[in-house]
Amino acid sequence: MARQQYHGPAFLSHGFRLFFLMAGLTGFLLVPGWLYLFFHGGTLPSGMVSLDWHIHEMIFGYLAAVIAGFLLTAIPNWTGRLPISGAPLACLVLLWFFGRVLMLAPVPDLVRAGGDSLFLIIMTFVAAREVKAGKNWRNAPVCLLVGLFALGNITFHVERLGMLDSDVAVRAALSVISVLIALIGGRIVPSFTTNWLIKSGAAARPVPFNSFDKAVLALTVLALAFWSMAPEGTPTGVMLILAGALQFVRLARWQGWVPWRNALVLVLHVAYLWLPVGLVLLGFAAALPEVVPMPSAGIHALTAGLMGMMTVAVMSRATLGHTGRELAAGAVGCWLYVILFTAALLRVVASLIPEFYASGVMMSGVLWSLAFLIFVVHYGAMTLTPRLVIKGT
Template sequence: MIIKAAGTIIKALAAVPAHGARMSTAATRRAYRGPALFSFGFRPFYLLGALWSALVVPLWLWSYLAGGPDMLTRDWHVHEMLFGFLAAVVAGFLTTAVPNWTGRMPIIGAPLAQLVGLWLAGRVAMLFQDSLGPAAAGVIDSLFLLVFASVIWREVLAGRNWRNLPVCGLVTALAAGNIAFHLHGVTWASGVGERLALGVAALLIALIGGRITPSFTRNWLKAQGLAAQPAVFGLVDRAALALTGLAAAAWAAFPDARPSGVLLALAGLSNLLRLARWRGWATRREPLVWILHLGYGWLALGLLLMGASALDPSIPRTAGVHALTAGAIGVMTLAVMTRSSRGHTGRELHADAATTAIYLAINAAALTRIAAPFAGGGQQSLLTTSAVLWVLAFAGFATAYGPMLIRPRPARA
């Protein structure tokens, strides 16, 4: 049944003309008459990803601190945050953005519902992998990212959108990391899969976040009539992207090697310099914009801390990893989810009180999670505090943004 659904999605895509007109994206969406939830890719994936994230973290903490069910292992937690939650947000963003990049028909309606069904099947399979068996659970879970990668490749190639081929490569690397994670019989594979996924996340933030952060900043500053403008893309940006890619590859293969630590530190510094050129301080009056800068800052900090831990074993590796996960991934995903949800549903591009509270909660969650390994006897209290704040952030998103995600876009006056 699940494999049949995967084949149905691919066949539906194969029926899309190879050279759709640019207006086909808007025209197809206007003609859609099905449930609003499946009218845009961001709607189901953002909502389900947020709900799943808000569930996975407390389940893992319960297992870690109180000895919950055997299936809720550390590996399950890592897998579900990287290949469950993160994959859902990436899918929501790209199934919405790629049609705009290529001018081709969007994936909506039944094919989108089936793609979401594959993601849900993976979550169920991972929860019940003890009953299904690791091999069966791994096959079911791997289908979503493999099909999703084929979707992105198909659309970008058919639309001749060469600029975004690196995005296709990163989604494919995420799918490969997931498969490696499931190779339990190969002792090194799971660790490589985990680190590969973290590297993909860092590169996606550097690549996509590096586009939208200065772009949205520039638009907002112009609208406010302010003269300060972010620096245009140039040598610093290219160097930061190259160093981030090299550092991610080196760390995935050799996490404890000193050259990996040096590359990570250089990548962190270059991204910090890149961020400083975008004039984020000038956007302090609009949380919907400054949160992007803060999310990118977490990326730089995460790379620096990961590099420091590779160079000095006394610095816990988990501090850098969680600066990247709870910090960069947590903050940047919510920044993108809130902004794109508001923009694509016709809401004002301004952060209301609930959105600002979400931003404060996720940053506090990241800070307390990074502090935990340095806290000695207070570690459990900080872990619990971080988990509660994380749940408040993502459950808060589902509560505040869920209604606009499941309802039709309001008519303009």
């Protein structure tokens, strides 16, 4: 049955609207809750270990909302099909929210695991169905990565239920998201940079995707696969450091220093920079722990740095563009990016300097929440109102 044109409330017209708003609220609220539990102790109504809850919700709660909002908005552009909207979109949002409630509620562990796993499973099928219907096979790998992300969430619950004696799920999920950003970021960062360079009349151009990019992506996948299964040891460390070095070269080929005056473009390059930094830090933690004794430095370079900054960069840009506004960060956007970068930097440094750990974590958390409060207030309001109509167009 053909999907009909949507004529309902604006906030249910596209996936980015409610999902980006929910992601922003999640980023704002979760960290203060985690900081309270970290510094003051206490238990959750669900009985979950507070660290497990923090890890799960930032990865499979926050990131899942961002991925859903991005895919439900990008896939119609990929396939030429109408976006999922109205009641089906509302059901997806409610299913995501149901998972967040279950992670806090005092319900049986199997109920929590099953209910929370549903959203990403259904999102995988939705994405695959749309790509198949639009015969857009070029983006089939994206569907595969979302499916692996869903599998990582299931594995997380299986591990916490004691049915699997391992601790692979979180590393595997972070690896999948890192690869997803390397894949999609490898498209949008040079693409948006090229658009700005052409518009500004600059002669520089990013190097087009070629065999070098394929080789770097393949090595990154291999290195992160090894890290997921065996996070310590020289072979894993060497592959991670090499992948990080080559990812830095890949980023440099995109000419990111040229559009420094455009914050919406520059932030994409800065966000992607956290990928090679995270890979190198993880590599040293694996091969030379005397240099980087805590793997959390690399982990937070990938989470607070790469995933935090890249998701906010994409969400803010997409919100501006899809609501009919000028693609300009403005003062609010610039402050948002600076505060978020500082939060990520402090969190990584806190893992590298033990004497600075407690104060660094606290300052990072406060700045992180401030950044997401700015995002919710400034960009969240745009997601709830109709697209602007420019007179004369």
